[in-house]
Amino acid sequence: MPEKYHIKTQPVPPRRPRIGKHGVVEWREDCARCHNCVKKACVYDRYKQEADYIRNLSDVDALFFECMGCFSCVQDCTKGILCLSINPAYEKLGNHYWKPDIIKTTWLQAETAKIPVSGAGYRGPFSGLGFDSMWTDMSEIVRPTRDGIHGREYISTSVDIGRKPPFLALNGDQAVAKLPPLVSIPMPLIIDLSSPTHTLPQLDAIIEQTAADTGLIAIMDSRYRPVDDANLEHIAFYLGSDSPPVPKAALRKTRLVEVADSPAVMERIKEIKSIHPEIVVSIRVELTAAGIGRAIELAGLEAVEVVHVVADSKGNELTAQKPRFVKDMIRQIHTALIEKGIRDEITLMAGGGIALPEHVAKAIICGADLVTINLPLLIALECHLCDNCQPGMPCPARLEKIDFKYGVGRMTNLIAAWHDQLIEVMGAMGMREVRRLRGDVGRAMFFENLEEETFGKLFGFRKEGL
Amino acid sequence: MNTLPENTLKTRVPQEEVERVVKPAPSRYRNEIAKYIVHRSLDCQRCGKCVEVCSHEVHVRKPGFEYFGEPNHHLCIGPACAKNGHYCVTHCPQGALQIRENPMFKALGDFRWPADLILATWKMAETGDLPSEAYDYNYECGNSGGGFDRLRFKFPDRPPVKLTEDQIDTSISLNKRADGRPKIKIDVPWYGGGMSFGSVSNVTQLSKARAAVAWNTFTCTGEGGYMERMRPYDDHMITQVATGLFGVREETIQRVPIVEFKYAQGAKPGLGGHLLGDKNTPAVAKMRETVLGISLFSPFPFHSVYSIEDHMKHIDWVKHVNRRALISTKVSTPTDVDMVAVGSYSAGTHIVHIDGGYGGTGAAPDIAKKNIAMPIEYAIGKVHNFLTDEGVRDKVTLIASGGIRSAHDIAKAIALGADGVVIGTAELVALGCVRCSLCASGRGCPRGIATTDPELCGKMDLDWGTQRLINLYSAWRKVLVGILQRLGLRSVSELRGRTDLLMHLDYTNEGAS
Numbered sequence: 014m015p016e017k018y019h020i021k022t023q024p025v026p027p028r029r030p031r032i033g034k035h036g037v038v039e040w041r042e043d044c045a046r047c048h049n050c051v052k053k054a055c056v057y058d059r060y061k062q063e064a065d066y067i068r069n070l071s072d073v074d075a076l077f078f079e080c081m082g083c084f085s086c087v088q089d090c091t092k093g094i095l096c097l098s099i100n101p102a103y104e105k106l107g108n109h110y111w112k113p114d115i116i117k118t119t120w121l122q123a124e125t126a127k128i129p130v131s132g133a134g135y136r137g138p139f140s141g142l143g144f145d146s147m148w149t150d151m152s153e154i155v156r157p158t159r160d161g162i163h164g165r166e167y168i169s170t171s172v173d174i175g176r177k178p179p180f181l182a183l184n185g186d187q188a189v190a191k192l193p194p195l196v197s198i199p200m201p202l203i204i205d206l207s208s209p210t211h212t213l214p215q216l217d218a219i220i221e222q223t224a225a226d227t228g229l230i231a232i233m234d235s236r237y238r239p240v241d242d243a244n245l246e247h248i249a250f251y252l253g254s255d256s257p258p259v260p261k262a263a264l265r266k267t268r269l270v271e272v273a274d275s276p277a278v279m280e281r282i283k284e285i286k287s288i289h290p291e292i293v294v295s296i297r298v299e300l301t302a303a304g305i306g307r308a309i310e311l312a313g314l315e316a317v318e319v320v321h322v323v324a325d326s327k328g329n330e331l332t333a334q335k336p337r338f339v340k341d342m343i344r345q346i347h348t349a350l351i352e353k354g355i356r357d358e359i360t361l362m363a364g365g366g367i368a369l370p371e372h373v374a375k376a377i378i379c380g381a382d383l384v385t386i387n388l389p390l391l392i393a394l395e396c397h398l399c400d401n402c403q404p405g406m407p408c409p410a411r412l413e414k415i416d417f418k419y420g421v422g423r424m425t426n427l428i429a430a431w432h433d434q435l436i437e438v439m440g441a442m443g444m445r446e447v448r449r450l451r452g453d454v455g456r457a458m459f460f461e462n463l464e465e466e467t468f469g470k471l472f473g474f475r476k477e478g479l
Numbered sequence: 480m481n482t483l484p485e486n487t488l489k490t491r492v493p494q495e496e497v498e499r500v501v502k503p504a505p506s507r508y509r510n511e512i513a514k515y516i517v518h519r520s521l522d523c524q525r526c527g528k529c530v531e532v533c534s535h536e537v538h539v540r541k542p543g544f545e546y547f548g549e550p551n552h553h554l555c556i557g558p559a560c561a562k563n564g565h566y567c568v569t570h571c572p573q574g575a576l577q578i579r580e581n582p583m584f585k586a587l588g589d590f591r592w593p594a595d596l597i598l599a600t601w602k603m604a605e606t607g608d609l610p611s612e613a614y615d616y617n618y619e620c621g622n623s624g625g626g627f628d629r630l631r632f633k634f635p636d637r638p639p640v641k642l643t644e645d646q647i648d649t650s651i652s653l654n655k656r657a658d659g660r661p662k663i664k665i666d667v668p669w670y671g672g673g674m675s676f677g678s679v680s681n682v683t684q685l686s687k688a689r690a691a692v693a694w695n696t697f698t699c700t701g702e703g704g705y706m707e708r709m710r711p712y713d714d715h716m717i718t719q720v721a722t723g724l725f726g727v728r729e730e731t732i733q734r735v736p737i738v739e740f741k742y743a744q745g746a747k748p749g750l751g752g753h754l755l756g757d758k759n760t761p762a763v764a765k766m767r768e769t770v771l772g773i774s775l776f777s778p779f780p781f782h783s784v785y786s787i788e789d790h791m792k793h794i795d796w797v798k799h800v801n802r803r804a805l806i807s808t809k810v811s812t813p814t815d816v817d818m819v820a821v822g823s824y825s826a827g828t829h830i831v832h833i834d835g836g837y838g839g840t841g842a843a844p845d846i847a848k849k850n851i852a853m854p855i856e857y858a859i860g861k862v863h864n865f866l867t868d869e870g871v872r873d874k875v876t877l878i879a880s881g882g883i884r885s886a887h888d889i890a891k892a893i894a895l896g897a898d899g900v901v902i903g904t905a906e907l908v909a910l911g912c913v914r915c916s917l918c919a920s921g922r923g924c925p926r927g928i929a930t931t932d933p934e935l936c937g938k939m940d941l942d943w944g945t946q947r948l949i950n951l952y953s954a955w956r957k958v959l960v961g962i963l964q965r966l967g968l969r970s971v972s973e974l975r976g977r978t979d980l981l982m983h984l985d986y987t988n989e990g991a992s
Contacts, residue, residue, distance in 0.1 A: 035586055056925045056935060082586065083915040083925035088508030093549055097586050118845065128846065130755070132918025132929060134746055134839040134882070134904055135848040136589035139625025148836065151749035151852045152780070153810050153819045154742055154790055160778050371850045434846045440779070441749025441851050458814055458853050467857045471978050472986035 017167060018199040020227050020429035022126035025422035029395050029410060030066075034103045034117065035082030047091045054089035057081050078102065107398045110143075110327035115368050116392055119427065123393035126426035128433050143328055143338045144372045146460035152443035159440040168436050170447045172201045172383050174269060174360045175293040176318040193318065194291045196230070196268045200432050201383035201447050202373065204231035204390060205364050206251055208326070210402045211391055213412050219420035220390065221248060226421060227428045232271050232385070235259050242266065249295070252281070261288050271295040271321060274307060282316055295319035295362065300342055301331045309349045312359040321362040322346065326388055328366020339366045340379045347380020347452050356452070370434035380452040393427040394420055490733045495711035497693040497945065501607030501953045504946040507911060507939065512598065513552035513581050514614070517567075522575040523547075529567040529576060535560075535613070538567065552581070556613040590623045591837065592904070592914050596884060603954035604909035604947040618958075619887040626837075626856035627888045629984045632962065639967035647960050648970035651899045653737070653876050654805050654829050661803055663736055665696040665899070667956055668971045669889055672880060672903035673719045673739065673809075675703025677754050677763040677775075678841045678918070679907075679929045680936040686944030687906060688712040693945070694952045699739060699901075702777060703754070704766040705731040717807065720797065723777030725767040729800050738797045739807040739832065740790075742780065745881030746839020748811035748852035750779055755842055755919050760931045791826035798827065805829040807878070811851075812836060812858035817865035824866070824875045831866075832901060833858050835881030840903045840929065842919030855881040856895065863896025863976055886958035896976045909951040910944055 051060040063077040078100055087095045106113040118129050140146050159166045175195040182189040204220055217233060218240050224231035224247040232249045235256040239245055245266035250259045252272045264270065265288065272281050274296050282294045298308045300322050311317045322342070329336035343363050350356040363376050364385030376384045392398065395410040402408065439447065442456045450456065464475060517537060525545055529538040537555045539548040557578060560566040568576045588594035599618035602610040610616050620628045653663045671687045678701065685708060691698040692715045699717040700709065704726020709716060713734045720727050721741035732738055743749060754763070754775040764771040784790050794806050807830035808823040810816065820831045835855025836848070859879045866872040879892045880901035889900050908914070910928050917923075923930030927938030959971065968974055982988045 056922065081915060081917055081920075081925065082913075083917060084512065084587070084913045085508075085925050087583070088506075088510045088512065090510060093510040093552075096583050098582050099586050128844045130842050130844050130919050131848075131916040132840065132842050132924075133907075133912070133914045133916045134591070134843075135837045136591055136914065136916070137623070137849055138590045139623040139628065139837075139854065145849070148849075148853055149851050151743065151811055151813045153749075153813050153816070154780070154784060154787065154822065160780075369846075371846050375850075434844065437750060437844055437846055438851060441847070443749075455814075463853060463857045467860050468983050468986060471860075471981070472983040473989050474987045476985055476987065 018170060018228070018432070020126075020425060020432060022426045022429045023422065024125055025123065025419055025426060027120065027124060027395055028415070028419065030077065031079055031120075032102050032106065032117075032397075033078040033080055033082075033100060034113070035080045035097055035100060043092050043094055045091050049089055049091055050086040050095060054086040056083070056085065060086075105397075105399075108327075108400075110366065111368055111388065111392075111398050116398065118369070119389055119392040120395060122430035123395075123423040123427040126429045128430060128437065140460045143366065144340055144369075144375050147340070147375055147378075148458045149371070149374055149378065149438050149442060150456045150458060151441040159443055159445055166440075166445070168439050168445055168447075170200045170432060170435055170439075171197055172448055173197050174295075174319055174362075174383070176360070177358055179355075179358055194268075194293050196293050198230055198383075199228045200428070200435070201377060201381075202229055202428065202431070203249070203362060203364075203383060203385045204229060205323070205385035205387040206232050206234065207387055207391070210400075211396075213415070215415060215417055215420060216391075219415070219417060219424065222417070222421045223390070223424040223428070224248065226425050229428070230269055238263075251297070252285075264292070265289045267292065269293045269295060269319075271297050274298045274311070278311075279314070279316055293318050295321045295360075297321045297323060299331055300324045300339065300365065302333055304331070305342055305345055305349075308346050308361075309353070312346075312350050312355060312361070313353060317359065319360040319362060321364065321385065323363075323385070324365030326365060339363060340376060343376055343379040343381050344454075351452070370431040371438060373431065373435055374438045374450065375457070377447065377450050378453055378457045382448075382451055389427060389431075390424045393423040395423075490713075490730055492710045492713065494714050495689075495692065497689045497949075499693040499949065499953075501950055502946055503606060504943055504950055505605055506601065507943060511553035511601075512583060512587060512594075513555065514584055514594075514598065515555045515557040515578050516552050516581045517550040517555055518577040518579070519547065519550070520575045520577070522573040523571075524573055524575075526572060528570050528572060532565050532570045533567050534563070534565045556615070559613070559615060587913060589914060591621045591882065592884060592908070593617070593622045596621055597908055597913065600885075600905060600908045600951065601911075604951040607950035607953040609954055609957060618885055621884060623837075625985075626854050627882070627884075627891050630856070630891050631982050631984060632890070632894070632966065633980055633982050634965045635967070638965055640969075642964055642967065642969060644960050644964070646969060647963050648972075649956055649959055649963075650970075651876070651972060653899075655874050655876055656829055660805055660829070661736065663805060665694075667694055667696055667952060668893060668899035668959075669883075669902050669955075670696045670717070670878075670899070671698030671906060672838075672840070672901045673699035673701035673717070673741065674840055674903065674929075675701030675719075675725075675754070676706055676766055677703040677758055677931060679924075680927065680931055680939070681706065681708065682936060682939050682941050682944055683907070683910060683928050684709065685712075685941055686910065686939075686948055688715060689941070689945040690906075690948030690952060691715040693949045696952075697737060702726075702741065703763065704768075705734065706766065710734065719809075720793075721777050722779060722781050723775065725769070725775065725777070732797060732804070733801045735801070735804065737805045737807055737830070738801060739809055739830075740793060740797075740828075741809045742784075743811035743834065743852075744809070744839060745811055745834035745836050745852070745855070746841060747843040747847040748813070748834075748836060750844065750847055750851075758919075758923050758931055763931055787822035787826050790823065794827045807832050809834055812853045812855060812881070814853070816853075816858050817861045820862045820875075820877070821865060821869050821871065824871050828875065830876045830878055831862070832878040832880065833862055834901075835879070838881030838883070838903060840907055840918065855879050855883075855892070859892055859895040859897050860978070867976075886955040887962070889955070890959055890962045890974065891981065893971060893974045894977045894981050896978075898972070898975060905951070906948055909947045910939065911947075 106116045173195045176193045225244045235250045249269035324339040328339040363381035535554045595617045599616035651668045687698040702721040716735045717737040756774040808828040809832040836852040879897035883900045918929040922932035927935045
């Protein structure tokens with residue numbers, strides 16, 4: 014058995030004050046100075062911590078937002094003058110897709126590298142759009158689950174990237190044809206290009222080191238030069254239509270390269286392969302209206318090894334009025350490739366809208382071999398996704414001031430927490446290999462199907478527009 | 480008593496009675512959370528008109544005092560009062576009064592348990608009755624946008640049969656097999672879910688047990704062992720045999736009328752149990768026979784069960800150890816939950832207990848809560864129909880849980896096909912839970928419910944806890960009887976599987992496909 018994949022982590026506390034959900038406990042007039050709230054009601058000792066915090070305050074806008082929202086002080090206050098409300102700064106985090114709770118849980122995982130655990134059951138809506146309209150299955154009695162998270166059973170999360178021949182041609186014990194190159198990574202996750210709006214002085218170097226520490230691969234602009242050449246095997250250069258070429262010596266040390274889709278893409282692949290025959294080439298296809306068709310078309314070509322489809326950061330089809338969601342687009346491509354009988358030969362990477370670890374499992378169930386992310390890693394650095402990243406605008410997370418060790422630590426922690434959670438859901442599904450999860454929709458339940466089977470039979474048709 | 484098998488008799492201790500009486504059990508906190516806030520400005524001339532007009536005792540002026548005390552905000556019904564002519568705001572000659580929605584209301588609750596439902600549950604636990612209509616609380620369902628929250632009963636304009644409250648039977652039978660084991664009946668179609676000592680406090684567990692005695696129903700020990708203090712309530716206890724086998728001995732199995740095999744739980748389907756190290760206090764470690772302070776995992780799955788036949792061996796073992804026990808099998812809701820239920824029936828279980836993904840009280844990974852296994856609303860019908868098709872529906876009791884928050888949820892679950900339900904979170908809310916989700920952190924629950932920390936446990940006393948639950952059950956039974964009355968049904972078992980009485984707000988409700 015290969016050595017178990019394990020990411021070394023250690024807690025990396027935030028640089029900025031935490032932004033809690035319940036932040037503002039408001040003092041009104043008439044306080045009796047009885048100190049019930051301070052001394053008795055708050056079991057977390059937050060009042061004292063707040064006083065200490067304010068005493069040592071160095072930043073003007075940094076308020077103390079660590080109230081846990083248990084209402085004990087509010088209900089125990091002698092005069093009934095305390096009031097708890099949702100912290101407006103919390104509500105402002107992110108956007109309608111990257112909701113405040115996603116940002117908060119990402120911060121927590123980047124800090125602790127632990128799986129977020131809470132009590133009192135589920136609190137959210139019944140179902141939702143996108144990835145929230147499906148549930149992963151679990152096993153019961155006759156199909157045992159796997160105990161991966163506590164280490165008693167080995168659950169493999171490694172995937173192979175590249176073209177896989179449908180069968181082996183053998184002559185005696187010898188393979189007749191040469192096997193195409195494959196890149197193995199220990200987790201079905203690739204770090205995607207950073208968005209051009211988020212250019213930070215050290216970001217690429219931090220991502221490079223994170224990829225190396227976690228054994229993953231990061232897609233980097235072809236202009237990027239690694240801090241350490243030994244990390245080149247964890248870098249996949251991206252060659253856009255106008256990107257300058259990568260120096261041959263550097264390219265030869267990498268395992269994967271990504272090229273933008275274009276009419277001349279096949280020549281481009283040939284050119285790269287002539288420099289480095291053992292490299293695996295991925296073609297980046299944007300999920301516009303033509304994207305799905307193009308991805309399917311490319312997958313049918315013999316020289317194509319990997320197709321990387323990318324939706325926008327919210328998982329939506331690009332430039333469409335009524336955009337489809339990335340999970341449905343992945344399913345469509347996956348199904349079409351099965352119908353053509355070529356699914357197993359090609360590697361399908363999918364990106365855009367992957368915000369939580371369950372999205373990794375769900376995207377794979379829908380048919381991707383692996384997923385690509387970038388925003389979660391940025392959020393790990395305490396980014397608020399305020400979209401204010403323009404020169405001259407202040408960054409609430411002071412991202413321009415991050416130090417290297419902090420950045421690598423936070424990103425590594427996040428990836429480790431995601432890996433553990435992937436193992437959790439796979440364990441519950443009774444899966445031992447993430448490769449077997451690909452396209453296994455039998456291990457998932459979809460909202461539309463369950464509704465139809467349960468309520469459709471009883472109550473007629475679902476109203477339009479819901 | 481003499482009919483009990485010998486091995487059970489050995490474990491008998493005198494059983495304690497708890498009276499089924501509703502008594503007021505007001506909040507144990509000084510300030511109640513109010514929906515509206517009354518503000519009195521400095522223009523007030525203390526004429527006392529407000530005290531005079533208010534029919535809800537919001538305004539307080541103690542005899543002999545010139546100034547008003549802090550208003551009882553939580554009793555105010557808000558601007559709706561304008562309709563009944565008692566609106567202090569319009570009556571105040573100085574215009575000194577203002578009533579507005581409490582901004583704090585937004586911070587309380589969530590999609591599944593909106594603030595309204597929490598406050599209404601508190602009121603029911605306080606009074607044993609429905610909250611006054613004037614408060615306009617929605618205590619029927621939550622705001623999650625699907626499942627129970629979009630299902631409604633199709634009440635006829637006039638009940639088809641006129642029934643008085645005492646003509647309506649809310650009891651259900653838990654043993655539908657003709658196997659010579661006791662025909663246990665419970666007076667209400669619900670019982671308490673398993674919460675282990677360790678996850679919740681002694682007082683919480685005992686309150687649940689005593690309420691179960693009062694209402695002739697059951698509660699469950701959960702996985703953390705069987706406390707000696709629970710023994711006076713043995714006849715209303717279910718003991719759990721889960722994968723960790725913490726505190727399970729033959730002797731503890733012999734104490735109870737129902738033994739539950741826990742394969743999975745809705746809060747973390749497929750993931751086993753998990754008690755965080757901080758909550759493994761000396762008392763818990765002793766009870767569970769483990770090392771102090773380490774995290775305790777119940778593995779998943781039972782490593783001795785990989786087939787229905789293995790499951791049957793387990794059941795046979797318990798049936799042999801306890802000759803009078805009924806067997807309950809608690810499973811989660813995978814896509815093949817119907818097959819599991821039928822398999823479990825054929826292995827000899829009396830109760831199939833399906834626990835949907837949206838419930839649970841204890842610590843669970845967030846990723847498991849909304850993503851693994853299907854919500855209970857889908858699973859009930861699936862299992863009920865499959866058991867019916869297989870011709871065994873009337874030989875097994877189907878119990879549903881995982882997101883049952885109110886009496887309306889119970890009625891809806893039964894109409895979808897369950898015989899009864901198991902409740903958990905609702906009981907904790909009745910005891911003062913605000914659903915802050917911090918059950919798992921540090922010393923545990925800041926409200927003193929789900930904790931074993933001695934100081935925090937001291938926040939609640941046993942009589943109060945018992946009374947709150949007795950009151951909640953009483954109010955729920957009233958709601959349930961009201962529903963049956965309006966539908967003209969004589970018993971709750973007549974409601975089972977009556978999907979024709981339901982409608983779904985998101986559907987056309989005609990021409991079922």
